[in-house]
Amino acid sequence: MGGLDDAQATSSEKAAPGKATILALGKAFPHQLVMQEYLVDGYFRDTNCDDPELKRKLTRLCKTTTVKTRYVVMSQEILKKYPELTLEGTPTVKQRLDICNDAVTHMAIEASQACIKSWGRPVSDITHLVYVSSSEVRLPGGDLYLASGLGLSPETQRVMLYFVGCSGGVAGLRVAKDIAENNPGSRVLLATSETTIIGYKPPSADRPYDLVGVALFGDGAGAMIIGSDPVSETEKPLFELHSAMQQFLPGTDKTIDGRLTEEGISFKLARELPQVIEDNVEGFCEKLMGAGGFGKEWYNKMFWAVHPGGPAILNRIEKRLDLVPEKLNPSRRALMDYGNASSNTIVYVLEYMIEESSKIKEVDQDHNDWGLILAFGPGITFEGILARNLTTSV
Template identity: 70%
Template sequence: MSKMERNGAPKHDVALARRPPMPGKATILAMGKAFPSQLIPQECLVEGYFRDTKCQDLAIKEKLERLCKTTTVKTRYTVMSKEILEKYPELATEGSPTIKQRLEIANPAVLQMAMEASLACIEEWGRPVGDITHIVYVSSSEIRLPGGDLYLASQLGLRSDVGRIMLYFLGCYGGVTGLRVAKDIAENNPGSRVLLTTSETTILGFRPPSKARPYDLVGAALFGDGAAAVIVGTDPIPGKECPFMELNHAVQQFLPGTHNVIDGRLSEEGINFKLGRDLPAKIEENIEEFCKKLMEKAGLVEFNDLFWAVHPGGPAILNRLESTLKLRSEKLECSRRALMDYGNVSSNTIFYVMEYMREELKRKGGEEWGLALAFGPGITFEGILIRSL
């Protein structure tokens, strides 16, 4: 297994927030992230992918080259390596039943990344691990009993009575779902501190390219691996904790009749995905009403008066959102930057966006209110009205 690269958010001095948090409202107190050590520049992906899968189809190769350009991704991290393919050559063989082998790789890989991200987050937080009262673990990349939540809690040295919640197979909206769950826990358990960790790898979906499965090429051009962690709690302790974002109000909504637009199935070969071409259009048709539902909680009416932390599922979704809401181009800059630097890392990506947003707001100041948004299977919308502190 490749050694994971710990890449936590920079250490911040404990200081008073610019804006005090509202009493009893959940806040984000620290962040961390981690990645596999293997970084792949997008311009090197096609040759490596076709070499590893032994595909000779030039038409498929040309299509992947076009997709790699349109995704806007520049770099991605990946667990998959030459060493893994040498040990498990059947992963590159069409039709091979390899779910056992994939889980042998994925289960420890996501745990290792989750550990690194959690440790980086706890280090930034600056308090003992024994002060963590709850853990929320999110992953669409591992399958086992007990789940990664127990392994993570044990390896971090958390208390044996820590409250654990495991969120499996939510896909791209899982990070915001985890934030909503952590928010509810923190606000209903005064004094609690919730560690939310997400970890994802594309191992379960890796396979040789095929004309019969065009979405595999989209996945190869777009998705990456990594982990992220945040600590959530209410009423931060002055002098000990530095909140930087308040989770003010959360909403989840599914779009009736769209459950087949994003379709993922677990088989003997791993996870097979089908992505409907109408996904960006479905989001475009419903996003304005969804955002207004969140904004009305703070009496907000103008989209450009907010900052935007949007999960970058792909450039088409970001472009549709920007056009529909008539957002100024800079409003989605943090989302585009996260997509460019990491690709779509499923549930984790929203935290990479939020980290860029944190630094942007700290450097330039700016809007008090913003929205954190993610979209995934269902079609499910997850949104949180957030407040910069």
């Protein structure tokens, strides 16, 4: 591909032969919907904390995150059954995993069923499963429970990605792309499922960074079907996955630091995280776009499906790449409606991307279909896919 001419030539074509495509999307959520405006009072009530300074800090954070609503597994019933979850320093990893293991499987099954229904082919046509979660620990893993719950063939080939955090959805997509392109005729189910109960803790002046997670993170599940050479009679490809890339930044392994302890998962997000991403995102994008013959002059001609780690990260990317504000609308909408739901969130972003691109097509017949799918996680690890939006093809 040589950039402008080739991209325009392929803008109205269907998926390229042999290239992996996303064939369907699905999502699912727990039943508890949290309105951000009520979160602070509820959280401090549930944890029996009356620290006014921490309450003021969380109130400020809840406004700056731009989140409006989130879904969570945590409920009054769970707190009543496990009151020790609100007690500082209490070993509760067993209780948390009892809750999380069941919850993520239930949500993953629901999201996958929604995705398979949208896909339109029978569940027996799924040949591979990629399962992503940072919210459970068990042997056998959640991939087996999901496969059993969906009624997948015992010969379905499974891959698990555990504890890759916010980059997990795009990492799973990269793995699914490789599987689909190297196994002609295969159909890969990618499922992600997350809950914050694994790291739920009472507020503490010793852990002020925990409040960022309280104000930002949500629960849910996502699913995609990936395959190459779509069957025209039964499948409608959404995105072609052209090239994928992963890169970690040496010396940044403590910037996102998560550990499984007796009290569940403990996370620390360093203040410099948005700056580190800003400093490195342009070089990463240039390498990824170079695989398709695109240069930086294409930034505002392409779509941007970016995992919304938080508003600061989105703002830094927008500033660094000089993007017009509407380019990150799908990411900002996903953050507003669902919070940062870790690996799941890229599914929600892609759904909004399809919705927004249809509006663009109505007013701009010369639109460009190419874009980037991006996420950032522990490492710090960058995950990216150069993709083509096939829903806008004429």
